[in-house]
Amino acid sequence: MRTIDVIQGQSNRNQRLRLLMLLIIAGTFPFYCLGIYIIGSAPVEWTAASPTEAGPAPTFTPLGAELFASPSPTARQPLPPTFTPVSNLPPTPAQFQPPTPIPAQTIVAQTVISPSPARVEPSPTPAATLAESPADADFDGVADDSDNCPEQFGYADNAGCPYPDDSDLDGIRDALDVCPQEFAPGTARGCRDFDDDGLDTADDDCPLEAGPTSNRGCPLSG
Numbered sequence: 001m002r003t004i005d006v007i008q009g010q011s012n013r014n015q016r017l018r019l020l021m022l023l024i025i026a027g028t029f030p031f032y033c034l035g036i037y038i039i040g041s042a043p044v045e046w047t048a049a050s051p052t053e054a055g056p057a058p059t060f061t062p063l064g065a066e067l068f069a070s071p072s073p074t075a076r077q078p079l080p081p082t083f084t085p086v087s088n089l090p091p092t093p094a095q096f097q098p099p100t101p102i103p104a105q106t107i108v109a110q111t112v113i114s115p116s117p118a119r120v121e122p123s124p125t126p127a128a129t130l131a132e133s134p135a136d137a138d139f140d141g142v143a144d145d146s147d148n149c150p151e152q153f154g155y156a157d158n159a160g161c162p163y164p165d166d167s168d169l170d171g172i173r174d175a176l177d178v179c180p181q182e183f184a185p186g187t188a189r190g191c192r193d194f195d196d197d198g199l200d201t202a203d204d205d206c207p208l209e210a211g212p213t214s215n216r217g218c219p220l221s222g
Contacts, residue, residue, distance in 0.1 A: 178202045 134143035137150050140160055144150040147160030154161040155171065165174050170185040177190030179202050184192040191200035197210035197217050204217035211218040 138153050140153045142156050142160035149161035163173050167180045168183045170183045172190040174180045179191035184190050191202045194207050195210040199217040201207040206218035
């Protein structure tokens with residue numbers, strides 16, 4: 001069902017309800033008019049109020065006529081109070097005795113003058129000077145002015161130049177290098193242990209596989 005049809009159906013129903021209400025009002029209107037006419041045309045009876053029986057005439061009694069003068073008693077003067085002295089009895093142990101007043105001590109405030117802090121004059125701090133290190137282009141620890149090979153890493157005992165008998169340039173001369181073609185700086189024999197089995201590559205039949213020393217560095221089969 002379309003929305004337009006729903007709206008139109010509701011509008012038709014509202015029109016029918018309004019028409020029904022108008023018919024009800026038009027049908028009951030004559031009865032309202034008739035009721036108003038009957039109420040307005042009804043006669044009103046007025047009854048005169050009957051006079052009430054006259055009662056006895058009120059009597060007037062003057063104020064104070066029944067009062068009689070009577071003698072009033074004479075006011076007596078009050079007797080003066082008498083004072084009986086109390087004998088001075090010695091204080092008993094249970095009797096409260098006020099404490100002896102102690103004279104107040106006068107405290108004289110003393111003014112303490114704190115010494116003024118000494119003024120410290122800041123002394124000028126000398127500027128730090130940086131000492132320029134000698135130039136070392138190849139970072140071999142030998143200054144360029146003493147380095148015979150300033151652009152090539154060398155050694156101090158060879159005037160800053162690499163050893164001529166060091167084929168792999170690891171700092172270990174070939175006479176002491178067990179692996180002269182293997183770059184292994186910082187090692188004792190100039191060899192590396194690639195498989196970390198404790199054997200140098202010169203003594204390891206399997207340099208890329210870890211194995212026990214008893215099997216020359218190769219893993220056990222089976």
